[in-house]
Amino acid sequence: MKRAALAVVYVGGALVALGFLLLPIVAIFVHTSPGHLIDQLSNPVVRDAFVVSIKTSATAQVLILLFGTPTAYLLSTRRFPGHSAAVTLVELPLVLPPAVAGVGLLVAFGRFGLLGSSFDALGFSLPFTQSAVTVAVAYVASPLYIRQAIAAFEATDPNMAAASRTLGAGPARTFFRIVLPLARGGLIAGLALSFARGLGEFGATIMFAGSLQRVTQTLPLAIYAEFDRDFNATLAMSGVLVLVSAVLLLTLRIGLAWQSSSSTGSRSLFGLSTSA
Amino acid sequence: MAELVLDRITVPLRSFDLSLSLEVSSTTALVGPSGAGKSTVLRAVAGLVRPTGGRIRCGDAVWFDAAAGVNEPPDRRGVGLVFQDYALFPHLTVRENVEFSRRQPADEYLERFRIRHLERARPSDLSGGERQRVALARALARDPDVLLLDEPLSALDAHTRVEVRAELQELLRDLGLPVVLVSHDFDDAAALADRVGVIIDGQIRQTGTPSELVARPADPFVASFTGANLLRGHAERVGALTRVLLDDGTSIVTVEEGTGAVVVAIYPWDVTVSAHRPDDSAMNVIAGPVQSLVELGNRVRVTVGSVSADVTADSVARLGLHVGQRAFASFKATGTRLV
Numbered sequence: 160m161k162r163a164a165l166a167v168v169y170v171g172g173a174l175v176a177l178g179f180l181l182l183p184i185v186a187i188f189v190h191t192s193p194g195h196l197i198d199q200l201s202n203p204v205v206r207d208a209f210v211v212s213i214k215t216s217a218t219a220q221v222l223i224l225l226f227g228t229p230t231a232y233l234l235s236t237r238r239f240p241g242h243s244a245a246v247t248l249v250e251l252p253l254v255l256p257p258a259v260a261g262v263g264l265l266v267a268f269g270r271f272g273l274l275g276s277s278f279d280a281l282g283f284s285l286p287f288t289q290s291a292v293t294v295a296v297a298y299v300a301s302p303l304y305i306r307q308a309i310a311a312f313e314a315t316d317p318n319m320a321a322a323s324r325t326l327g328a329g330p331a332r333t334f335f336r337i338v339l340p341l342a343r344g345g346l347i348a349g350l351a352l353s354f355a356r357g358l359g360e361f362g363a364t365i366m367f368a369g370s371l372q373r374v375t376q377t378l379p380l381a382i383y384a385e386f387d388r389d390f391n392a393t394l395a396m397s398g399v400l401v402l403v404s405a406v407l408l409l410t411l412r413i414g415l416a417w418q419s420s421s422s423t424g425s426r427s428l429f430g431l432s433t434s435a
Numbered sequence: 436m437a438e439l440v441l442d443r444i445t446v447p448l449r450s451f452d453l454s455l456s457l458e459v460s461s462t463t464a465l466v467g468p469s470g471a472g473k474s475t476v477l478r479a480v481a482g483l484v485r486p487t488g489g490r491i492r493c494g495d496a497v498w499f500d501a502a503a504g505v506n507e508p509p510d511r512r513g514v515g516l517v518f519q520d521y522a523l524f525p526h527l528t529v530r531e532n533v534e535f536s537r538r539q540p541a542d543e544y545l546e547r548f549r550i551r552h553l554e555r556a557r558p559s560d561l562s563g564g565e566r567q568r569v570a571l572a573r574a575l576a577r578d579p580d581v582l583l584l585d586e587p588l589s590a591l592d593a594h595t596r597v598e599v600r601a602e603l604q605e606l607l608r609d610l611g612l613p614v615v616l617v618s619h620d621f622d623d624a625a626a627l628a629d630r631v632g633v634i635i636d637g638q639i640r641q642t643g644t645p646s647e648l649v650a651r652p653a654d655p656f657v658a659s660f661t662g663a664n665l666l667r668g669h670a671e672r673v674g675a676l677t678r679v680l681l682d683d684g685t686s687i688v689t690v691e692e693g694t695g696a697v698v699v700a701i702y703p704w705d706v707t708v709s710a711h712r713p714d715d716s717a718m719n720v721i722a723g724p725v726q727s728l729v730e731l732g733n734r735v736r737v738t739v740g741s742v743s744a745d746v747t748a749d750s751v752a753r754l755g756l757h758v759g760q761r762a763f764a765s766f767k768a769t770g771t772r773l774v
Contacts, residue, residue, distance in 0.1 A: 322518060
């Protein structure tokens with residue numbers, strides 16, 4: 160009897176939780192048919208927001224990849240004074256409320272900010288430009304990539320890099336031929352996570368870049384702006400973001416599976432096709 | 436053949452300092468328990484660990500010199516290191532692994548190590564023995580001046596091990612390179628190397644040929660590591676012989692000279708087992724129950740009381756030996772050593 164009651168608690172709890180998570184997603188698609196979604200793509204507000212989101216997110220992810228990867232590698236392979244402080248710093252934007260991050264960016268890079276006057280002297284101003292959106296996205300999304308990348312590098316067997324070195328490969332060749340391929344699953348997972356976070360960015364962007372159609376208005380900002388003007392557009396943009404998020408979640412899962420298969424030295428996810 | 440010389444290298448480890456000198460011109464094995472610092476020696480030679488003192492050179496090339504501030508990176512030292520778990524690159528094929536260090540194909544190595552037919556396989560698809568052949572081929576394909584083997588047989592199952600040991604023996608004999616291998620198993624080391632150094636807590640206790648170590652162990656540790664039974668007791672001279680009163684009350688006679696607290700070493704192959712008290716030239720008899728019967732290849736290690744003997748399986752059957760049975764282990768006074 161007691162067992163049965165317990166099972167009801169588990170199963171019932173799980174059903175409520177899963178239903179709760181799924182219901183809003185289902186509701187969005189109940190209100191937007193695929194045809195309606197495609198129609199809305201000709202709506203200039205939706206189209207512009209989509210373009211701004213993709214452009215700024217893609218640029219931000221490239222920056223995150225270029226600067227985040229060496230940072231993560233350094234933090235995962237070297238121990239130096241201030242190491243844990245550096246790791247904590249990398250994670251700071253994760254816990255910072257996005258609006259606060261936006262204010263911070265404003266007083267750092269704004270006209271009257273810490274670096275604003277030097278920027279002024281060089282003849283450009285960052286806030287309320289499309290570059291500002293990219294900066295805001297990079298700021299809030301980078302920790303997700305860097306954390307995952309640190310974990311991915313730490314999961315690769317240090318003897319792999321050592322073996323490569325004894326086989327005559329210098330540090331650079333070792334990194335690109337051995338370490339990077341072995342960590343790539345985790346890096347892809349990290350990129351998917353930070354892409355998803357960046358795409359949904361709202362608070363820091365609106366503080367630092369504003370919400371100007373065709374310039375700084377990303378999909379989340381447009382969803383908010385259109386909320387009481389054109390609810391159909393809001394629904395369509397929400398639908399688009401759900402679909403993109405689903406793809407990113409799948410990428411994350413595949414990346415993680417790939418990482419765990421290569422770090423344990425077992426057959427890689429695509430090993431069957433390449434070794435045949 | 437260039438000689439590898441380690442001149443008083445020092446590496447601080449967690450609970451002790453590794454500190455040793457070593458000259459290697461043929462195959463030298465370092466044996467010792469795990470945690471003795473054996474692998475660290477290999478990593479220091481390869482440049483993966485930086486010693487705090489000493490010199491390492493190979494022929495005329497100085498790889499490390501603490502005083503002169505020389506520390507060549509691993510990729511500029513001519514070492515072929517075979518890792519204990521082989522460290523094959525899982526994302527590369529067998530051929531890509533072997534050719535990693537080269538600009539030209541390495542077909543000769545694929546042939547020589549009989550892995551040609553596996554060239555497109557990934558390391559995860561290989562058996563233990565195959566992995567080791569790939570690791571050896573990869574290390575030698577970089578054309579090293581020194582070959583380093585870290586526990587070359589420990590990752591293999593008992594069956595493969597015997598086979599691989601024989602192959603490795605042949606390879607090392609024909610190689611013409613200084614080879615340093617580390618092992619926790621004296622038998623493996625003795626089978627593969629011309630010289631064996633016994634290492635414990637970062638120090639080499641004794642170096643010599645395997646038979647020298649067996650015949651003249653410098654201390655009880657070396658003796659036990661070479662497989663000897665060790666019996667502690669108190670020695671006194673009785674005429675031309677030495678009588679050792681063991682801690683359990685048994686007394687033993689040895690031809691070696693010694694007095695006071697001693698350790699008597701007896702090798703299992705010098706011990707005879709019988710079901711009845713023997714009446715022959717063996718002066719020493721230890722009586723006790725059979726503690727264990729362990730098969731070791733084609734022989735059985737029988738432990739009677741505190742002494743182990745190596746006998747054939749046929750003898751075990753003929754004597755009807757079983758655990759718990761009272762038996763007698765006997766050995767000649769000439770088969771004992773005081774260490």
